[in-house]
Amino acid sequence: MAEEHPADVFLWRNKKISAGVLGSATAMWVLFELLEYHLLTLVCHILILSLAVLFLWSNASTFINKSRPHIPEFHIPEEPVLQVAAALRIEINNVFAFLRDIASGRDLKKFLSAIAGLWVLSIVGNWCNFLTLFYIAFVLLHTLPVLYEKYEDQVDSFAEKAHAEFNKQYAVFDAKVLSKIPRGPLKDKKRD
Template identity: 45%
Template sequence: MPRIIYDSDSNEQPKSTTRRRRPLHDLLGGEKVADILLWRNKYLSAGVLAGATVIWFLFEVAEYHFLTLLCHISITTMLVVFIWSNVAALMDRYPPRIPKVILSEDAFRKFALSFHAKLTRGISVLHDIASGKDLKLFLLAIASLWVVSIVGSCCSSLSLLYLGLLCIHTLPALYERYEDEVNHLAVRGSHDLHTFYRKLDSTVLNRIPRGPIKKMR
């Protein structure tokens, strides 16, 4: 977002200094996750959103139980593998090699290393916030968690997770498409908040009587 510069006159319009910044795709990692969130691969992004919607519908709306769904998926998978294996033998084809595809050592190692790196980075960020190095960020995190706890008491955890996934899956793409308009509104909103605070400070806060400050000996 452009940096805002305010003058002493409250009626002055906000000014922004233009500076180069990294593209949103690079800020999101620049890999497949960024492609999915920014809808660079529309079929994959739509598939992820459709899968999350189906899961939310089954558990939240249809009240499907997890153990029942797991058993039904296992039964369906076993039937598909059974039919595929027998049909492949009759047609002189190779049977499916699912374990070698799913449990590939190289793919599993890459996934483990990537998960370990992201987990370590996340824990490091949480530790920096909790240690209070940035007091503003610490208070913002506390307030955000408090708001999330209130929202979580009003709806189920699954609906909250689905709503969060829906926002993560759509807002970055919308921001990339309407970046100039969003930045303009953000600059205007920040300027209005700054003006409101200065008026509140001059009309209310400065008029609050304060006792004399005793000098420390």
């Protein structure tokens, strides 16, 4: 069987796997969001069922002359956990550096983009909870790449026009508003 790559799943190269992944995500969203089932409850119920079946199987095996179930030992190796922790630390430090760069006041365009993005996220967060937002992002991740691949020329043309219009509007905003904001002595100072 050929190895599936994430890009193949996102671009629907194997429709059964892609539909299965999207269907599983939809089932999980329905379970947790619409039926208001909680993850901790689900994990506990699965563990209860698993432990009960294994316990009964182990004890019943002597009565029905069957072998006991083989329950493998499971240990989490230290090295992968440390690698994940180190990678996570690096990403968190990058986010802190990015936020510090924005807050330092050096790049007004980046600052305004961050404020606008956070404002839009706060509005979206007011409409739906994190799980629904995560599900929407997951569905978009499974539909937009294949749609882009199919309609690439039209999307690129529209994106170029939108980018040109954004730049034109930003230039007007810069000329009418941002250029009129007085700059403090920080701009004239030489940076170390």
